[in-house]
Amino acid sequence: MQNKYYPHLASPLTIKGLTFKNRILGAPMSNPEMDPDSHMRKEDVAFHENRARGGLASVAIGLGIVDAVGRTHTKEVALYDVGSLPSLKEAAKAMHRHGCNAVMELAHGGKYANARGHGQAAERYALGPNDEVNPDGLPVRSMTEDEIVHTAEAFGRAAALVKQAGFDMVLIHGGHGWLLGQFMSPSMNHRTDRWGGSLENRMRFPLLVIEKVREAVGDQFPIEFRMSGAELTEGGYGLDEGIAMAKAIDGKVDIIHVSAGVHEDPDVFVLTHPSMFVEHGCNVYLAEEIKKHVKTPVATLGGLNDPDMMEEIIASGKADIIEIARQSICDPYFPEKAFSGRKDDITRCCRCFTCFYNYLTNRTFCCAFNPIVGREMESFYGAPATTPKKVVVVGGGPGGMYAAITAAQRGHTVTLYEKNSRLGGQLLSEQYIPFKQDMYRFVQVLEGRLREAGVDVRLNTALTAEQAEALQADVILAAVGAKPIVPPIPGIDSTKVVTLDALHQKDPAIGQKVVILGGGLVGSECAIYLDGLGKDVTIVEMKDDWAADSYFMHKNAMKIYMRNSGIRIHVNTTAKAVTDAGLLCDSPNGERLLEADTILLAAGMKADRVCAESFYNAAPRVFEIGDCIRAGRVVDAVTDGYYRALDI
Template sequence: MMENKYPHLFQPIILGGTLFRNRIFAAPTGFMDSNRFGELPSEAIAYYERKAKGGAASVCIGDLTVDSKLGRIAKDVPIDDPHNFVMFNRITNAVRNQGAVCSAELCHAGMFAARSSGITGEASRGLAYSPIECVKDGRIILPMTEEMIWDAIGKFAAAADYAKRAGFGMVTLHGGHGWLLTQFMSPQINTRTDKWGGPSIENRSRFAIEVCKAIRKVCGPNFPIEYRFSGSEVCEGGYGIEEGIAFAKQLEGYCDLLHVSAGNHESEAFTVTSPDMFMADGVNVTYAAEIKKHVKTPVATVGALDDPALMEEIIASGQADVVEIARGLICDPDLPVKVRTGRENDVRKCMRCLSCFSSIMSNGQFYCAINPEAGRELESRYEIPPAQSKKVLVAGGGIAGMEAALTCAKRGHHVILCEKTRRLGGALRCEEKVPFKVHLSEYLDQQERKIAESGIEVRLNTEVTPEYAASVQADVIIAALGARPVKPCIPGIDNSNVMSAEEAYVAAEKTGQRVVILGAGLVGVELAIFLAWQGKTVDIVEMTDHMNDGGHVHHMRGVKMQLKQHNIGVHLSTKAEEITAHGVRCTTPEGERFFEADSVLYAVGQRPLRDEGMALNECAPEFYQIADCVAPKDIMNATSVAYSIARNIGRD
């Protein structure tokens, strides 16, 4: 018999007569690359199939709108459009063939549907419907009539019937985070005086129950229904866990799985729904655990889950029956199969940097900071032709250099990896002591370990000069030299009380109690949070009129909450003129101001080691300069560029 370290996690479960192979479900994530008719491309099929191939028991296709005329938002995919039937069949077939159950997340935006209308995504006139009449964001929200309520219930049922016929093995009702089902549940929003609302929990639950009953009627008793809702909205004015428990008790007997999330997308609680790096692993499990005490229906939990020991404990202790993972399976879709086969140390753990969510907003794709195949599942689906083996010299052992070296080694090349310092990991090693960057440190350690096991020849304390590169006689050189902190030209910058952000991360104990940081990019603001966690008083001085999120919109939400929570002053349009032994003299729109400080730290940008990289250009027949030594960006850029270039070397 095989020894199973996680017997509860890999115990099958039966829901609504359907067998699920384990307790790890891929939580719903939408695929935003649909065309104007709401049709998904082949890339979406590969994206969802990849999760099933990795061992998840259920893969949920997110953001499927049941009413493309009155309930759609942004690029939600219409499941009420008959033209999409073949597309859905292709998705469900791909997931099913990998042994997973494919679930359809059924959504209705309610009061938020006014942002777009119709399957063409045309701009609406600001008109939307919800349980009550109100005005939101300048839009007119009209109350749903009795006829409209029953019509919406019918739309959910029709969508479920459509989903079943299209090959979906389950439906997930999105009753959380602020959508229409939540709007009926919310005591703050639903103040109707009829049977569909008011103070009575029975009345506010009626819409959800009728939706479940209607689906049961058309799909039969052996078609599982998962109901997703927020156990608590965790925000001012929102309902708490007591209301979540009461609602769960109302749903007893009407669905097969209570999927307990948290938060509301319309508030700062977004980072509760999708816990950021400042929060603990499994931070939202408490809501599912409380609800499970009061119901017999199986309960699922979600949020910041990818540690197998923690997930096993959640199931074993009875806090939940199922764990649902979204970002963790984007970061490593093979998490279930790796854990089951005793390779949990190989799991690539999500850093919760929210690059994936920010990327889908800006690029329409889920790109992951540390999984270069995310968003490229279709092109990675099949093996490419074998590479002609070459001798590859990788100069620089940071994020990009390590990924390039590993990818080249997998392709059969002889790889020499040189790093001028005593260890691999690059400049990001300076953040090893930062509590909320623990998963970054784990990733760097994991990459270092993979390199040691791969047969790559590692040469530490070795700077790659043109002379050294020529002596190696490589066929290919990849320059991944990185960048160095920019030192601003300010009087007093060389004072003994001044450090770079990199130096401060390494030796935070050498900074004083009062700190001023020059620069409000992510490096500066994250450093401010790190120091504030140690009880220091921190002010940030930024000469522009905004903080620079570097394209990480969602991560900046969590950052701003931390800045507020720890009373970190952010002073925009403020230029440092002089640093003294006692602080920084600045000019502001209101005039001159002096910020007292024991330590002054600068985080004003990075200088790419471009010239140092270009000096290696003539040292091998093939030469590639990548990542920060071309232009400093972020981990996602470094990883994806390194992977793509290295993957094609020798592909003649």
């Protein structure tokens, strides 16, 4: 029987006797950190299991490295070590507990490896198509014929280990500039022997790897092959060669997984992992075109987070399979919600790169909208409240909303007070910004959850500490937020000066010439939005860099947008006064006037400590949440809200 909501997306698919219960597969995601022997920890298994329990047809664990010389960092599973077997078995069991197929990605870093543990420090080297030096300064040696064969056999041995562990499919990584992609790429493979030059020669190594993997796993074990449909980088191959490559592996593998780009090109990174400044599904066209030329099922991906769009992709024949990664972090229960008619409760990934940043810097998984990610083991068995309490939440931003929902779900009686006419706090500014729509949708999702949880919401109610005390609540959660920083300069109270509240409407009352006072993350995103509206935009920033508080991947995406915009940025520039003509500033080149019809104040926020502290004695227990502690990101507010509610 077809699913009445998404008949194509929910339809099963059987490959080599393996049935995928729907068409949404979990794309490869590597682990944030491993144990000292490069084996998965229980925390890593719990993370992937949480993706599996939400309805994905399969979950792929990323970056299983097939040979020590191919290691690029510490987050990769050592598939060349039989000691990985116990943790692999545990991972496969975890997937199977939820009717989800277990998939392992087989990879080799090639010339980008740093060869951890390979020889003495002075003797370490990487292997690749050519003799060169990699970005880490490590010598790269052109692979000999014997090394090519040895590496292909290493892929086979790794695949056999994965099959022995109980996994259901292997995924060979041939994209994104990893070793196989390096051989496939005309810009990276400069060999003149039978392993380089023509397309036929460049495909010889990937085809040998497929052959060795097939020999190792047998004819009835599915093999997925990930490739870049086009490299999208200077000198790289385009879609025409991508089609030819897909035709070369057609029938030799069981799923052709079409991605895009090369990791090492920062301009392309934000297409391989689409930023919020590109359209959802930006890479689907590659799979759509390749599918016209092959018989093997084709998978597509690229910032997809909308089940309606996914259904259309499958129904129209653009691809056979959808793969998602970040969306399965943001809402692991995305498939189940879609297939049960609850798509309005889906938290959509906003592509903010919070997950990437924390993965690379803090070595953990994290999500701006999902406080459980990275803490799955401690969250799986959360108990309901043993003694229901009367809880008052003051403030209806994302932190207050999440706290109210969590407290109500645990059995408490919750009333939320919001001084404004709408919930959402600072996220209300995102409603009309095209690239921030998924952030505004988060507010709508939380509003629905408030209703479902039975939270009593009181809008247009600026609750004072005295009024809160009179309510005789057991617990008060103060989520009163922050206030804009207003520079103490002459003319700052001019009608020319507006706050972010001016963006809370479809047609903001902002003049043609706009000077944004403050070039942090918020000011920079506002500049991109206003530039998109056709405004003449200038950013003024006191520091020596703009968007210094942004994640570097997101800043890179903003840089790419700004290259082709009319946005001007003045750093090391301090505002002196607002005048009738605009903003008078001190710059490295002396005093200058920046003409403006409107000055948008984006100089940052400061915690509203006075309001927060006023609630200290208004109930037996009082907790603070989010920006009223210190102004921060939505991830901080949501995490605070969730865990404070668990403290009750």
